[in-house]
Amino acid sequence: MIRLTPLLALPILFLFLAPLTATPYSATADSLRLIDTLPMDSSVLQGELPNGFIYYIRHNEEPKDRVVMYLATKVGSVLETDDELGLAHFLEHMQFNGTENFPKNELVDYLQRAGVRFGSDLNAYTSFDETVYQLPIPSDDPELLKSGLQVMRDWAQGALLDGEEIDKERGVVLNELLGGRGAQQRMRDQYLPMILNNSRYAQRLPIGTRKIIEGFEHETLRDFYRKWYRPNLQALIIVGDIDVAAMEQRVKALFTDLENPTIAPERTEYSIPLTGRNQFMVVTDAEMPQTVVQVIVKHPEAAVKTVADYRLQLVKSLFNQMAGARFAELIRQSDPPFIQGGGSIGGFMRGLDAFTMYYAAKPGEIQRGFEAVVTEFERIKRYGFTATELGRAKDNFLTSVESAYAERDKRKSESYVATYLNHFLEGESALSNEDRYRLGKSLIGTITLDDVNALAGQYYTDENRDILILAPDKDRDTLPGEETVNGWLAAVKAADIAPYDDNVQEMPLLDNPPTPGTVAERRERAELDVVELTLSNGVRVILKPTDFKNDEIRMTAFSPGGTSLYGDTDFLSAAYAASVVGGSGLGPYDATQLTKHLSGKKVSVQPYIGEQTEGFNATSGKKDLHTAFELIYAYFTVPRLDLEVFEGYMQRIKASLANRLDDPNAVFSDTINAVLYNNNIRRASMTVEEVDLIDPQRAYEIYQERFADASDFTVTIVGSFTEDELMPLVLQYLGGLPANGRKEEARDLGIYPPAKGLERTVYRGKEQKSSVRLYYFGDYDYSETENMQLDALESILDIKLIERLREAESGVYGVSANASYAKYPRYRYSFGIAYGTSPDKVAPLMASVLDEINKIKQRGPEQVDIEKFVSEQKRQLEVQLRENGFWLGHLSGAYQRHEDPAYILTYVDELNKVTVESVKEVANKYLVEDRLFRFVLMPEGE
Structure with a gap:
């Protein structure tokens, strides 16, 4: 790789510089000296x-x-x-x-x-x-x-x-x-x-x-x-x-017996020299879907060896966080100046750091995007950030430091490996959890607004600057030259730029707290350490307290319905309803003010509307649980529609789609969906023209309809809580949700591939490479046992195809088999195989794939491959059973499918039911030649 x-x-x-989760010096805070060398992790x-x-x-x-x-x-x-x-x-x-x-x-x-x-x-x-x-x-x-x-x-x-x-x-x-x-x-x-x-x-x-x-x-x-x-x-x-x-x-x-060569060449440390020159380049390509502009100002690398160096890293992290917030606000305008944009100070490559500005331009607006990005950093350079911006950034930093420290005994081994790897390869500090916490807590209070604001002048300079424009070939004649872009820079620097106004509001998210509900029914599932509650308003709540993390509570909710309840005319409005509302703010706060309001809080709530369900996903730390439940209640009762944010969002979607079909992979994907689903709007990629079908008012109405009645919602909560701690919030904010006793089921839209397979070849792309996608579809005998057999077939075929196509025939770099199955709205399965290769090997490798499938259908798999599948499943489950995310998905999924979640407790025993004959049977049952769809992407001119 x-x-x-x-x-x-x-x-x-x-x-962007990764957020630095405080690390520090093993002495007391009072004894810290900036000249001290950062200590090595003693653990x-x-x-x-x-x-x-x-x-x-x-x-x-x-x-x-x-x-x-x-x-x-x-x-x-x-x-x-x-x-x-x-x-x-x-x-x-x-x-x-x-x-x-x-x-x-x-x-x-x-x-x-x-x-x-x-x-x-x-x-x-x-x-x-x-x-x-x-x-x-x-x-x-x-x-x-x-x-x-x-x-x-x-x-x-x-x-x-x-x-x-x-x-x-x-x-x-x-x-x-x-x-x-x-x-x-x-x-x-x-x-x-x-x-x-x-x-x-x-x-x-x-x-x-x-x-x-x-x-x-x-x-x-x-x-x-x-x-x-x-x-x-x-x-x-x-x-x-x-x-x-x-x-x-x-x-x-x-x-110890490893030997160094008698005559060993010197391991030269290469670097990238700074020339002092400014450079400019325009590069175009027929398959480039967007215009992207980057301004890179290179600087000598600032090594992190001492406490002072570490403090400087924290200053940069705060700078980047505040700059990111400025650009997030810019993008919410009704007419944003770019599709996306921003900038930061961070590492570049060996021996160098860089200040980088970038943006993806809207079609025909390369100058506008450039001026917007440069103007914002000129504003920062002239006036700096505000005290309130710095206060929020520090609050967010301290929250991350405290959260990391609270989880220090739950930290994954991989993260330690990464730390020691960087210590060996880059000479970076490897601090203990305790030092990281103490140093971060101690130093953050010493960082002033002047410290952060000084970085703009230090890194945003006019030397060692590269300007790079990447664009579609068809726009080549309209792209600016170096003299023009330098003129844009000069004009921005000469312009009258107003200081940033950090408008901050503080008010209650909810005017009045909801009236609590009561528990209508309570059932303990001791074998799962789960409590099932039915509240007085009909909301079902599934609680699983765990000790897998010290400060992590994860929630998810679903209710049957989703976009399936709306006709094709309303489909796009329904599909984007949660995004439109979720990006508009909440209650008295617009999106920008809500972000500021939540500064320093470890909390996230996101509503969604899918095809079959609607609901929300949320995460929180213990101390911010009250805020999380307030947000959940607010998304049901006081959602907002911000037409300016909506208009800007639609403009950015249109701009990102403008040249999408210049990408061969996009054309290939669209062809597959068109063939399989007869160009159904619910399965097709959206076009620029279709963006206008999204009606903001209709989207808002649909959102309100989906969240107007909570009586058929099931909320699953997993994490570091006790039932006693959680119940007051559950009763007030979930039990207090509006409920009318509505009973709904998602509709079967009947959007399925043809019963009989077919072949399609797409000719797109300049490179001499091909992509192959093979699919089987059909009705399915859904059961836990059948699911396991199909999973086994997927794993075994994965092994055989790697052995055959990669190891034996050297025809691919990677190949994968993927099985999926659904219970609702209809028992269905799909089985796919995907790989890339050279055009001359498409036919022989496809024959090899089908040969491996036929071997399993005729003789069944080899016992050793079944043993590999069983071993992999057992080992994976051992880890998953100690993860909040796994239990959240498992419990919510089981209740959504009306299944008993306790089946996971016998899963390992059930693996013994996977045999040569059972896999052979399921292969013959579902990998039916008549249901095979073959899709191939070939280069143009083949």
């Missing part, structure tokens, strides 16, 4: 072997009985010679194709038997400067734990690099390269040298080149491996439910 920085992975540069055992190999080992019990192992090697594409382009990434692939203790594909096979999924659990990535391998495995099996560590040892210096396996893998890597080709990559090839200042990085994209991938000698790859995979460039990170001391002894025993 290739990993690029956000800068290089997307045409829009999202360089991690860090060591170095005589050969230079570094290790980090930490005990952590979230999730229980699991351990995460990462092997990081400071070897990436930047080290490649001209004859080795792409070999760092190719080598990453080869680590899964044979090591000393796991020849050929035995590694993947062995781990799949243990319940480890290839691609999602077992994975790796290669970037410019590093290659990283990951392996999350169960830690309650001593033999598996031992083998997992052996895998890491083999990856460090035990790859076989067999010539036959190398040649087979060429096709896989070429298909990965092919899959990444398109408008973004073609444009990136042109602008990368500019934004990377013609440094070595500009010529070392990790994927490499077709010429090298196809033609390198086996020994060239082996030589690269011998040169760079050496212990003094490697680190092992192990975090999980383990005995740290025992693990350290195993690491020493296994990794």
Whole structure:
């Protein structure tokens, strides 16, 4: 897998600095000194072997009985010679194709038997400067734990690099390269040298080149491996439910004998030089659907080594948060100046930071968008932010710090791995939970408005500035040149710009609190630790208190009906009703004022209207539960319609759709939906013309209708609460909801694919690549047992298709099978297979797919593949049963389908019902040739 920085992975540069969840210094707050070096997390055992190999080992019990192992090697594409382009990434692939203790594909096979999924659990990535391998495995099996560590040892210096396996893998890597080709990559090839200042990085994209991938000698790859995979460039990170001391002894025993080459090339640290020049470039492509403008001002990287450095990071985080709020307000205008836009201060690439402004322009409005973005940052540079803006940003920061600290004993192992990985690769600080909390709490109060406002002048400068315009080919003649854009900049800087007015209102969300209801019926489900309540107004409430998190309460609600109750004329108004109302504010607050009102609160409530149901999703911390319930009640009783926000929203949708069909994948998707659903408006992508069918008043009316009667709502609440704590809020805000005893059911709209399969080929796209989608549809014998059998078929076919199409035939990079089934409005199933390949391999690979399906239909699956499915399901469930999100979805889904949620308690036992014959039977039942739909996207001119 290739990993690029956000800068290089997307045409829009999202360089927002991640919110810094306070971390700090282990002394008391009074003893903090800005010159002090940030301390290392003392909870991690860090060591170095005589050969230079570094290790980090930490005990952590979230999730229980699991351990995460990462092997990081400071070897990436930047080290490649001209004859080795792409070999760092190719080598990453080869680590899964044979090591000393796991020849050929035995590694993947062995781990799949243990319940480890290839691609999602077992994975790796290669970037410019590093290659990283990951392996999350169960830690309650001593033999598996031992083998997992052996895998890491083999990856460090035990790859076989067999010539036959190398040649087979060429096709896989070429298909990965092919899959990444398109408008973004073609444009990136042109602008990368500019934004990377013609440094070595500009010529070392990790994927490499077709010429090298196809033609390198086996020994060239082996030589690269011998040169760079050496212990003094490697680190092992192990975090999980383990005995740290025992693990350290195993690491020493296994990794001490790793050898550095006798003559080792120096590991040069490359950088991107600052030239002092300003640069400008316009890049267009026929398949680029939008015009995107980026202004990048590069600066030397501000390393975070001391308390003062950390404080500066907090200042930047506050700056970015406040700038983001300004742009969120801009976008809510009735005539917004762009589709989206913003800017921030953050990391760029090795050795550099950057201040970045960006926007996606509305068609024909590139100048307007540019002036709007630059004007806002000029306003910030001239006048700074206001004290009230800073106060809200600090409140939000403190909430995040306190929330992270409250969950410190529930923190997932993966997040610790990321911290130690960055410590090894980037030299970033690795602070303990306690230090992070104390330092954040201590420093945030010392940050002044002058500190934050000074950043604009420091980072928004006129040196080392790149301006990049990415646009559709058809707009090339109307795009501005460098002189024109510089003129726009000069005009904004000379303009009279008014200071920002931070209009803040404070008033009760509700004029009067609702009258509480009562409990009409209460039932305990002790086996599930669940309480089922029926309130006096008919609202059903499902409560499951948990200890999975210390400060997380999650809620979801549904009521039958949704958009299915409205005709096609009203469909789009109904489909967008919740978005229109949700973006308009609530009660006395417009959207901007509501955001300000909720500053510093850990709470979110979002209403929705789907095809079959309407309801809401909400999250909250304990101290903000009252606010969460107020918001829920308000969305039922005092929703708003802001016509200005609606008009701006529709304009942005229209602008984003204007060139959508220039994207081959969009045309392909539209064709599939048109064929399967006969161009039904409820299954088709919206067009620019159809946007005008959304009537704001009708949308508002539909929203009110859907939420006028709560008597048929079921609300599920899972998380860190007790029934006694929650009941006063439940009775007042859910029991007080309006109810008329309405009984509704969603309508069966009869929108289903044809009974008989067919074939369609779409010819779009400039790149010599193809996409294939195969589908089976039909009526279904819905039951828990049948669902499990279809899930097993999906998993098994996934395994077989990877083995055949990727490993045996080298025809794809990835392939996936996907099964889905529905109980309402009708028992139906779908089974899909998707992959990308080269045009010349479409027919033979499709034949291989159908051959694998027929093998299962004729002989059934191999027993070993059933065992892999069962093991994976068991291991996944062990983790899921300790997650609030899983229980929320499971309980709500079961009640929505009128099923007993207790079936999850016997799920593992039911897995024993999956047999060779049962999977064979379900394959013959549903993968019926007559129901097969074949869709292929081919390049133009084929």
